[in-house]
Amino acid sequence: QVQLVESGGGLVQPGGSLRLSCTASGSMDGYFLTGWYRQAPEKQRELVATINKLDGTYYADSVKGRFAISRDNAKNTVYLQMNSLKPEDTAVYYCNQRNLRGEFFEYWGQGTQVTVSS
DSSP: OEEEEEEOOEEEOTTOOEEEEEEEEEOOTTEEEEEEEEEOTTSOOEEEEEEETTOOEEEOTTTTTTEEEEEEGGGTEEEEEEOSOOGGGOEEEEEEEEEESSSEEEEEOOOEEEEEOO
């Protein structure tokens, strides 16, 4: 089993920055990638960014150039640095980890609220 705990959300003004953290505990066997998703009210959950075990990264077009995903292996923590935040970035942000052990196993954190408002 894997447990994911997110932190770092909060209220920020447009143009501001936040850094989200996702710390994993439990078995890391077959670690494949970590992703950040977000879900705004009355909208579907959408993928924001991923980082895989080879440090390859992916970003949604809506956050390219503003967000950066990174990892600290010693701390089993993945970060999402969010800059130049916009009101449309307001959402609950979720951490997702996939492990591959013959098949994919998927784990989710509890989510952290990010609100961008003046």
